[in-house]
Amino acid sequence: xxxxxxxxxxxxxxTPEGTRAASVAVTGExxxxxxxxxxxxxxxxxxEDVGDHVVLPGLVDTHVHVNDPGRTEWEGxxxxxxxxxxxxxxxxxxxxxxxxxxxxxxxxxxxKREVAADKAHIDVGFWGGxxxxxVKDLRPLHEAGVxxxxxxxxxxxxxxxPHLDQEQLTRSLAEIAxxxxxxxxxxxxxxxxxxAPQQGGPKYTHFLASRxxxxxxxxxxxxxxxxxxxxxxxxxxxxxxSDALPLIAEARADGVKVTVETCPxxxxxxxxxxxxxxxxxxxCPPIREAANQNLLWQALADGTIDCVVTDHxxxxxxxxxxxxxxxxxxxxxLQLSLPAMWTAARGRGLGLEDIVRWMSARTAAxxxxxxxxxxxxxxHDADFAVLAPDETFTxxxxxxxxxxxxxxxxxxxLYGVVKSTWLRGERIAADGAFxxxxxxxxxxx
Numbered sequence: 001x002x003x004x005x006x007x008x009x010x011x012x013x014x015t016p017e018g019t020r021a022a023s024v025a026v027t028g029e030x031x032x033x034x035x036x037x038x039x040x041x042x043x044x045x046x047x048e049d050v051g052d053h054v055v056l057p058g059l060v061d062t063h064v065h066v067n068d069p070g071r072t073e074w075e076g077x078x079x080x081x082x083x084x085x086x087x088x089x090x091x092x093x094x095x096x097x098x099x100x101x102x103x104x105x106x107x108x109x110x111x112k113r114e115v116a117a118d119k120a121h122i123d124v125g126f127w128g129g130x131x132x133x134x135v136k137d138l139r140p141l142h143e144a145g146v147x148x149x150x151x152x153x154x155x156x157x158x159x160x161x162p163h164l165d166q167e168q169l170t171r172s173l174a175e176i177a178x179x180x181x182x183x184x185x186x187x188x189x190x191x192x193x194x195x196a197p198q199q200g201g202p203k204y205t206h207f208l209a210s211r212x213x214x215x216x217x218x219x220x221x222x223x224x225x226x227x228x229x230x231x232x233x234x235x236x237x238x239x240x241x242s243d244a245l246p247l248i249a250e251a252r253a254d255g256v257k258v259t260v261e262t263c264p265x266x267x268x269x270x271x272x273x274x275x276x277x278x279x280x281x282x283x284c285p286p287i288r289e290a291a292n293q294n295l296l297w298q299a300l301a302d303g304t305i306d307c308v309v310t311d312h313x314x315x316x317x318x319x320x321x322x323x324x325x326x327x328x329x330x331x332x333x334l335q336l337s338l339p340a341m342w343t344a345a346r347g348r349g350l351g352l353e354d355i356v357r358w359m360s361a362r363t364a365a366x367x368x369x370x371x372x373x374x375x376x377x378x379x380h381d382a383d384f385a386v387l388a389p390d391e392t393f394t395x396x397x398x399x400x401x402x403x404x405x406x407x408x409x410x411x412x413x414l415y416g417v418v419k420s421t422w423l424r425g426e427r428i429a430a431d432g433a434f435x436x437x438x439x440x441x442x443x444x445x
Contacts, residue, residue: 003027004045006425008384009037012054014356015376024055026382029424033378048427050386053419056356057376058090058122058383059338060363062147063237063261063309065330066092069115070100075314075403077119080334081439083401085121085429087335088385088418091364091373091442092122096129096150097161098313104129104161105137106144113441120439122423123383125367130172130183132162138175145443147367148182148235153219154190157284157329163190169226177232182366184235187219188285200325202277207324211286213241220244224251227258235366236260238311240285242295249304259306259366262296265331267308268344269408277322280408283311284329297348300358307362310337314404332402336395336409338385339416346415352389368445382425391417 004025013022013034021037025045041047061084068076084092094112096103103109103126116124128146130138138149151172152163164172176183192215199206220236224247227234236248239262251258265283270290274281281287299305313330321327333340341355364374372381394413397405420430428435 004032004042006382007041007045007047008055008422009047009049010055011037011052013376014054014056014353016361019353024376026425029382031376031378031380031382034376050419054352054387054389055376056088056352056385056387057360057374057380058385058421058423059088059359060091060369060373061089061309061312061334061337061359062093062307062363062367063311064092064094064334065098065311065313066094067098067314069111071098073316073403074098077116077124078121078437079401079403080312081119081121081124081437082429082434083335085421085423085434086401086418088338088387088421089334090122090383090385090421090423091125091369093125093127093147093367096127097156097158100160102129102161103127103146104131104134106140109141109144109146116441119437120441121428121434121437122439123442124439125442125444127184129161130164130176132164132168135171135175138172138181139179142179142181142444147444148184149176150184150186152186153222154186154188154193154215156186166222169222173226173230173232173234177230180233182233182235184237185223186237187223188215189218189222192218198325200323202322202324204271204274204276204278204281204324207282208271208286208288210325211284213243213288216241216285217244217247221247224248224256224258227251228254228256231257233257238263238266238285239296239305240266240288240292242292242299245295245299245304260304261307261309262300262305263309263311263331264333264337264340265408266296267293268340279320279322279324279327280406280410281331282320282324282327282329283313283331307366308341308358309363310334314402314406316404317406320406332404332407333409335400335402336407336414338387338418339393339414340409342389342416343414352387369442371445382422384422386419386421388417388419389415391415393417
């Protein structure tokens with residue numbers, strides 16, 4: 001404490017041991033101590049007393065489509081990381097697709113890093129991609145620092161990122177398992193999707209029928225079988241089908257190394273409330289019914305689902321047409337993920353400690369950053385979100401930092417106002433103002 005440069009004090013600090021009044025000492029971008037609330041402030045240290053606002057570890061969002069370079073009219077590192085900072089997120093991991101080029105070779109990773117280097121307001125890491133023809137590139141990408149590899153088991157929606165068939169999945173997973181990498185998977189079965197009714201048009205019920213739960217369940221079963229075969233580490237992306245939960249629980253009990261995420265939109269929005277033609281609600285897999293949502297919350301509570309991430313996947317407004325069949329599928333949610341989740345969680349009797357576990361600690365662990373991210377503890381990066389949990393606001397798209405301000409949350413009143421966000425001991429966002437970009441580019445440890 002005697003060498004501290006900053007002391008951040010609050011009556012409510014969320015630590016791995018629970019929530020308590022504390023003074024958090026910071027030196028050289030790191031947390032050096034978590035001390036009693038009334039601990040003396042050393043000479044030369046700056047005191048920031050946030051009163052009764054809650055101090056959380058900065059959130060870690062491991063599923064973000066930044067789309068930069070190549071589709072920067074959809075999003076970009078400057079706007080995405082500002083939106084993240086405004087929402088209390090201090091680390092994100094960028095998905096390998098929707099940018100051109102996709103992150104599927106070391107050269108393409110280098111291009112992505114060069115673009116991001118001077119635009120990142122928060123810390124940024126990168127996923128690699130597993131394509132039908134790039135098995136030879138997987139180990140070099142792993143050695144270059146990507147956190148794992150994204151694959152689709154059904155068409156991705158962009159031509160430059162084709163999906164894997166079962167034979168290609170086998171080859172990619174065998175290679176990734178050989179160096180103990182992580183495969184993260186968009187799990188929908190293309191045969192189930194092809195067999196589903198494809199009516200198109202503005203009716204959400206027609207879109208929902210076109211992406212049945214069985215497509216997820218079958219693809220997840222395939223992935224789990226392959227993971228068991230190769231003793232591989234796999235991660236199920238954006239789970240929306242509660243029907244798959246028993247499969248996952250059984251596989252995990254059988255020793256399969258599988259983790260699972262879901263997203264705020266599956267936990268806070270329901271199919272019953274989606275207006276016809278409102279494709280700002282379109283994503284794949286889709287937002288499902290309230291009864292399904294209740295089971296996802298139960299799975300979060302019992303640990304079958306490990307974590308919650310945004311799957312922030314924006315586009316230009318013109319691609320969000322009123323035809324669900326042709327509209328771009330993606331929810332823009334970076335800036336609103338914390339208040340959206342907190343609003344829903346508090347309504348179910350859950351606490352901010354649960355939010356931290358799902359959106360910070362476990363996401364950091366997923367990508368191997370838990371020694372430095374995801375907790376207010378000595379030795380960790382001094383990344384914080386300061387939250388007024390009982391304050392509310394009504395979502396105004398014009399107030400969002402996303403490049404395209406299309407949001408499924410427009411007009412909703414949410415609990416939880418992010419008062420400031422801190423990255424490695426420096427306040428980077430507060431009251432709508434931002435510092436110059438301070439983010440670092442992260443490699444897999």
